[in-house]
Amino acid sequence: MQQPHTQQIQTQQPIGIGLAGLGNVGAGVFKHLQSKRTLLRERLGLDLEVRKVAVRDRVRRAAEGFPEAILTERWQDLVEDPEVRIVVEVMGRKEESLALILESIARKKIVVTANKALLAEYGREIFEAATLHGVPVFYEAAVGGGIPIIKALREALVGNHIVSIHGIINGTSNYILTRMQEAGLSFPQALEEAQALGYAEPDPAADVNGWDAAHKAIILASLAYGFWIPADKIYVEGIESLTASDFRFARELGYGIKLLGIIKAASDTQGAAIEVRVHPTLVPEKHVLASVNGVFNAVAVKGNVVGDTLFYGRGAGQDPTSSAILSDIAEAAEALQYPRRNLGFMPHGLYGSCKPLDEILSEYFLQLCVEDRPGVIAQVAGILGELNVGISSIFQPEAEAEGATVPLVMMIHTASHAQMRMALDRIGALECVRKTPRMIRVEHFS
Ligand SMILES: NC(=O)c1ccc[n+]([C@@H]2O[C@H](COP(=O)([O-])OP(=O)(O)OC[C@H]3O[C@@H](n4cnc5c(N)ncnc54)[C@H](OP(=O)(O)O)[C@@H]3O)[C@@H](O)[C@H]2O)c1
Known part of the structure; x- marks a missing residue:
């Protein structure tokens, strides 16, 4: 005999997804939405279907084997299609991505994005629009790739005041620092090696100057403390000036060096100041974060109820990032069935401001x-x-x-x-x- 939820699936229309961007992440999301369609249908009781994919060059993408009928060179087509209920933004742009997200929200389409730079800069505007229209925005892939740290903070740790977050949240810089530490390489040598292995972009600026990690720290801190933190209120220092002698002397003293995102709030009293900073940090060799090596990421969260927790995994790459996006899409599909109050970010006024650097x-x-x-x-x-x-x-x-x-x-x-x-x-x-x-x-x- 069929189970009731199976009958429901058979009678339901698939939920239409619009995918904007078919690059590294977008192609992975497309692939896994096909390969995991049955699994997701069984688990969610909902069928997910990619209806439209926005690309820059339709002919090239069709020649690569993507189904021509769903390709479009206008991202606006995703927004304008009433059957597209969930828009996945993985173009990684600024103006176009923001326009796509805001227009999707205005048309009551749930948004999923991996765009950490955009969220860090425009998170406040995006969630104001989300609140105005009652539309969720999900962004699990924006921090820590496949590590489910956003949902952990939003849901699993919701009953905690977050005392601190310490994160290794940029895999490229962690690879470089690991090689400087283990092989005694200079910064330029380690960077060159990371580029040769495809772990660093030809233009590695945002990874090594700390700003990619800073964008993620802004998102984590905003989520933990309920207000969007302006980028000019945080301290950011990159790894470019570290030398082999820093590593040698640190080791003599029993420390490794990591680029850490550090987020802290001393108390949960009304108006409490928080601190958000990203910089190279001496970490005791015995601490678990000191052994997070290579391109891996890890986020240690201390809550005042749960105590210490640690989240570890691949912080980037097609598959881990796709895994996070699939989870957001699943949550979005459920939100279409059962409206929810938490739209992905719950602003509140408990915490006050960012502590000035000097303090x-x-x-x-x-x-x-x-x-x-x-x-x-x-x-x-x-x-x-x-x-x-x-x-x-x-x-x-x-x-x-x-x-x-x-x-x-x-x-x-x-x-x-x-x-x-x-x-x-x-x-x-x-x-x-x-x-x-x-x-x-x-x-x-x-
Ligand atoms: N890569 C990762 O491991 C990772 C991890 C976490 C988060 N993210 C985030 O995910 C997003 C995407 O990253 P990615 O690595 O996939 O970048 P990517 O490989 O550069 O892909 C971006 C894609 O978007 C397309 N695109 C750009 N503008 C477009 C437009 N107006 N209309 C349609 N398509 C457009 C590009 O087309 P062309 O191919 O023609 O340039 C490209 O295929 C970024 O926000 C990134 O920060 C990435």
Whole structure:
């Protein structure tokens, strides 16, 4: 005898999907929507059908084997087709993607997007439109590729104040840092290797300057704290200036170096300030994030009810990203059956603002190039002492001396960015200090 839900499937019209973009991600979504159609139908009790695909060159795409009848060079065709109920935006553009998303929302089509750069910049506008029209927008693929971190924050951890999030959320930079750490490569050597292996784009700027990770951090922080965080309120530093000596000295002290997105809110009292930053970070070798290597991503979330959690997986690539998009499409299809209040982002007024950079506290690793003579350490320590900055350890690797100079490496107790800024200005101006001081933040996850 047939189950009731199977009968329902047979009588229901397929749910029409419009796919905008048939690049790396779009082609994967198209492929998996075909190959997983039966599985999804069994699991959801709903049939999903790609009705239209927006491409830039229809002839080329048809020649590649995509069904010509559903290809269009106008993304507007997706919006204008009443049978398209879910629009999947994977064009990765700015103006066109925003226009597609806003027009889709206005026509009550549910939107799925992987466009982290767009969400980071226009998240507020997009969710204002979503609220106005009562239309959900889903974006699981925008952060952490196949790792279900968005749904985890939105649903599984909804009963928690999020104390902190620490994320390795850019696979390209993590690959580069892993190779610098393990093989002693310089930054240019590791980047070249990543490009040769296809892990880095020919233009790697956003991956190595920290901004791809920053876009994801903005999305995670906005979701965790209920207001869209402006990009100019966060601190972003890339990995381009890291040197082999940073890794050597960090290792001597028991640390690895990772590009971390760090998001914190000290309390959940009304108006609490949050901090959002992306920068290279010394991570204790024993911490689980230190062993997240290569192109993998990981996000550690601490909630005040659940405690510590860790999400790990492939942060990019056609299949992991498609997996996240399929889950969004499934959720969108269900939302078409049962209207929902949470439209993908629930704004609220509990948390207030972003903490100014100068007030952010951290521990630090300092590397100086100093004259190899007595009295130098006293001068440096004197400045730090005057600014109330404490030194937790200090060492001078004599084996690395070059001519009349030698490195001086220090670990600094918790201090504010403002204190360190003043300290570095004064230390850098000392006659005995030969190069610009190098500072990397240290995280102990306490
Ligand atoms: N790649 C990943 O692993 C990954 C992971 C997470 C999130 N994402 C996000 O997913 C999105 C897509 O990334 P991707 O790697 O798939 O990029 P991609 O390979 O460059 O694909 C984008 C596709 O969109 C097409 N396109 C651009 N403008 C269009 C327009 N006006 N009309 C129709 N098609 C248009 C491009 O056509 P042409 O081929 O003619 O240029 C291209 O095929 C981006 O927002 C990205 O940030 C990607």
